[in-house]
Amino acid sequence: MSPPLSELHVAVLMGGLSSEREVSLSSGKGCADALEGQVARVSRVDAGRDLAQVLTELKPDVVLNALHGEWGEDGCVQGILETLRIPYTHSGVLASALTMDKDKTKSILKAAGVAVPGGGLFDRHEVARRHVIDPPYVIKPNAEGSSVGVYLVREGANGPQTEVGSDDWTYGDLVMVEPYIPGKELAVAVIGEVTGPRALTVTDITPVKGFYDYEAKYAPGGSVHKLPADIPAHVFEAALRESELAHAALGCRGVSRTDFRYDDVKDVLVLLEVNTQPGMTPTSLVPEQAAHLGMSYQDLVRWMVEDASCPR
Numbered sequence: 001m002s003p004p005l006s007e008l009h010v011a012v013l014m015g016g017l018s019s020e021r022e023v024s025l026s027s028g029k030g031c032a033d034a035l036e037g038q039v040a041r042v043s044r045v046d047a048g049r050d051l052a053q054v055l056t057e058l059k060p061d062v063v064l065n066a067l068h069g070e071w072g073e074d075g076c077v078q079g080i081l082e083t084l085r086i087p088y089t090h091s092g093v094l095a096s097a098l099t100m101d102k103d104k105t106k107s108i109l110k111a112a113g114v115a116v117p118g119g120g121l122f123d124r125h126e127v128a129r130r131h132v133i134d135p136p137y138v139i140k141p142n143a144e145g146s147s148v149g150v151y152l153v154r155e156g157a158n159g160p161q162t163e164v165g166s167d168d169w170t171y172g173d174l175v176m177v178e179p180y181i182p183g184k185e186l187a188v189a190v191i192g193e194v195t196g197p198r199a200l201t202v203t204d205i206t207p208v209k210g211f212y213d214y215e216a217k218y219a220p221g222g223s224v225h226k227l228p229a230d231i232p233a234h235v236f237e238a239a240l241r242e243s244e245l246a247h248a249a250l251g252c253r254g255v256s257r258t259d260f261r262y263d264d265v266k267d268v269l270v271l272l273e274v275n276t277q278p279g280m281t282p283t284s285l286v287p288e289q290a291a292h293l294g295m296s297y298q299d300l301v302r303w304m305v306e307d308a309s310c311p312r
Contacts, residue, residue, distance in 0.1 A: 002309045003061070008039045010305055011060035011086075013077065015046035018069030019148045019170070027280040028066035030287075034301040035064070047072060052080050062309045063088040064301070066280060069144060073277040074100040089308040091276040095251040099276045100143045102176050105250065112249040114242050115270050117261075119178035127175055128165025131157075136180035139164055141171035152180060181261035181270055186229055188243035189278065189286040190256045191303070197247040197256075199240040200289040204229035225285065227292050235262055238269050246274050254307055255300075257286055 012035070014028020015021055028044065035042045043058050045051070047067055055063070063086050067073060075097035081088045091099070099105050106116045122132045127139060136155040141148065149171045151161040164175060185205040190197045204226040229236065243258040257278035262269050278286045280301075290300045 008061045009041040010039050010062050011043040011045050012064045013045050013047045014066045016067040016072040020069035024068045030280050031066050031301050034298045065089050068277050087308045089304045090254040091252045096276050099274045102142050117178040121174045122177050124164045124175045128162050138178050138180050140176050142174050142176050144171050183263040186260040187285045188239050188258045189289040190243050190247045192253050197244040199243045202229040202236050202239045203227040
């Protein structure tokens with residue numbers, strides 16, 4: 001039996017080594033602040049290469065993983081925590097590694113019967129030289145989140161996105177190129193409860209400046225969130241159902257977020273990706289959906305820690 005929450009020492013991992021460091025610092029601060037007064041002790045850890053040594057010295061009862069992106073979200077940190085035998089929030093090693101690889105995620109979801117975009121992986125230098133598929137299309141790193149390194153090549157573009165081939169590109173030599181799907185940007189938060197994953201609701205996201213990039217996600221006023229989304233009932237239910245299916249098919253645990261595009265002209269819903277370490281910043285979608293259903297930010301963070309500390 002797990003000790004009560006009030007007796008736990010919780011280490012909150014934040015920052016880290018990825019391009020999403022600043023987002024993680026914001027998520028981690030929010031989670032750590034929410035835990036103050038709810039647990040016996042909160043240790044705020046800016047996770048670096050010495051993480052195993054730091055945690056060995058701290059001896060936390062539970063780790064709340066608020067890292068985003070490479071190393072913190074791709075199974076590497078999860079492997080360290082498994083080795084140290086420290087319970088932790090969010091998904092385990094395998095699910096974390098799978099969902100950070102967009103190509104492998106698409107293969108699993110397609111096999112599970114979920115509609116995913118076409119396209120595929122291409123060498124970035126080839127993508128910088130020519131249109132590898134007909135515009136409009138989206139270019140994105142195969143293993144990054146938060147819309148880092150994402151480009152939209154619009155219909156009628158004279159040439160490809162040459163930045164992808166530059167020496168400054170740091171997101172790997174293989175990039176995902178997918179047809180651009182017009183319509184609405186939708187997101188669904190899922191809580192992986194003991195009885196099975198439970199989708200919360202559907203948010204319709206409208207970027208203020210046209211494309212849901214990094215700034216639109218995290219800058220105050222960068223996008224407008226409408227929840228519940230004003231979409232046909234059958235699409236709403238399909239988004240909930242497919243989010244739960246994706247969470248289960250990929251082996252996710254704790255909280256995840258699934259992103260969709262809905263072509264409201266052709267009435268087609270397509271799952272873009274699953275995020276196993278969704279943001280917990282002031283503009284993030286998961287806490288916003290939880291609040292809409294009556295779960296405060298503090299309640300959500302408490303649930304995450306309680307879920308992690310339960311014997312599995």
